[in-house]
Amino acid sequence: AQTVTQSQPEMSVQEAETVTLSCTYDTSENNYYLFWYKQPPSRQMILVIRQEAYKQQNATENRFSVNFQKAAKSFSLKISDSQLGDTAMYFCAFTIGGTSYGKLTFGQGTILTVHP
Amino acid sequence: DAGVIQSPRHEVTEMGQEVTLRCKPISGHNSLFWYRQTMMRGLELLIYFNNNVPIDDSGMPEDRFSAKMPNASFSTLKIQPSEPRDSAVYFCASSQGLAFQETQYFGPGTRLLVL
Numbered sequence: 001a002q003t004v005t006q007s008q009p010e011m012s013v014q015e016a017e018t019v020t021l022s023c024t025y026d027t028s029e030n031n032y033y034l035f036w037y038k039q040p041p042s043r044q045m046i047l048v049i050r051q052e053a054y055k056q057q058n059a060t061e062n063r064f065s066v067n068f069q070k071a072a073k074s075f076s077l078k079i080s081d082s083q084l085g086d087t088a089m090y091f092c093a094f095t096i097g098g099t100s101y102g103k104l105t106f107g108q109g110t111i112l113t114v115h116p
Numbered sequence: 117d118a119g120v121i122q123s124p125r126h127e128v129t130e131m132g133q134e135v136t137l138r139c140k141p142i143s144g145h146n147s148l149f150w151y152r153q154t155m156m157r158g159l160e161l162l163i164y165f166n167n168n169v170p171i172d173d174s175g176m177p178e179d180r181f182s183a184k185m186p187n188a189s190f191s192t193l194k195i196q197p198s199e200p201r202d203s204a205v206y207f208c209a210s211s212q213g214l215a216f217q218e219t220q221y222f223g224p225g226t227r228l229l230v231l
Contacts, residue, residue, distance in 0.1 A: 033217050043205055045222035052217065091159070095216040104149075104220055106159045 002027045004092050004107035012113045013082045020067075021077045021110050023092030031097035034068065034075045035104070040088040048090070051075065082114045118142070120223035122208050128229045134196040137226045140189055141210030149220060150183055150193050151207040159207075165191065166214050198230045 003026045013019035025034070036048040051059045051068050058066050063083075067076045075094075079086055092107040121140040129135055141148050149164040163173040165185045173183070180199070185191040195202055205225045211218040 031216070035219070037222075042224070043227070044224045045207060045209075047219055047221065050219060095218075097216045103161060108158055 002029075002094070002096060002105045004094065004105055006090075006092055006107035006110050008110045009108070010111045010113070012115060013079075015082055015084060015114055015116050017082055018078060018080045019082055019112065021079075021090050021092075021112065023075045023077070023107055025073050025075065025092070025094055025105075025107075027073075027094070027096055029096040033095050034066075035093045035095075036064070036066070036075075036077045037091045037093060037106075038086075038088045039091065039109070040085075045091075049077070079112075084114050084116060086112060087114045088112060120208055120210050120221055122206075122223035122226050124226060125224060126227045126229075128231065129198055130231050131199055132197045133230075134194065135198045135202075135228060135230075137193040137206050137208075137228070139191045139193070139208030139223060141191070141208070142221055143189070145210035145212050145221075146188070147211045147214050147218070148185060148191050149209040149211075150191070151209065151222075153205045153207060153225070154203075162193070164214075171214070195228075198228075200230045203228055203230050 005024045032053045034051045038046045038048045049061045049064050063080045065078045089109045089111050091109045093104045123138045147166050150162040152160045162175045163183045168185045183193045207225045209220040209222045211220045
């Protein structure tokens with residue numbers, strides 16, 4: 001079975017500082033995609049960043065970057081220069097290859113609060 | 117380009133009433149997904165379509181739930197009769213296809229409250 005674990009239910013950070021959200025996953029598949037979604041208070045689910053398992057280079061999107069450790073099945077999200085607008089719930093998720101479709105398996109989420 | 121559109125954004129109804137949620141996927145996307153989000157169960161996939169055809173509805177909780185996709189630009193999720201435990205946020209998402217590398221883009225959600 002595919003599972004995603006986010007061990008930090010809540011985190012907080014001061015504006016302009018850096019924060020890292022952790023995520024571990026479990027799958028027996030070798031080919032898969034990993035995603036981080038952000039859900040602000042508006043409840044809209046917004047894609048933050050994605051990473052293909054076969055790519056060793058960590059993905060980066062402006063202030064957001066990941067630390068992908070395939071052997072450890074770890075996929076953490078680093079937010080640099082945190083902004084008040086980053087306050088949201090963050091979900092780690094993945095889809096696996098080798099099956100008929102890309103079902104998204106989500107973690108439980110981490111609530112991030114950015115303080116001024 | 118407009119994102120996934122859902123209506124209504126909020127719905128309050130009484131137990132036993134029929135509820136219909138609507139979704140318009142991103143133009144050109146061939147796959148559509150319905151999710152439900154609750155505090156207790158997190159995000160659950162209810163059903164998904166590919167090229168307007170339902171592929172997997174194993175996540176639909178009960179026969180009270182049904183979903184249709186009559187054309188490439190419209191889908192509905194219906195609950196009849198509704199119950200208080202159906203209260204949740206319902207998301208629609210779409211992607212270009214079903215391949216695992218495709219990104220799913222979510223709509224703003226419909227917050228349903230059944231009294």
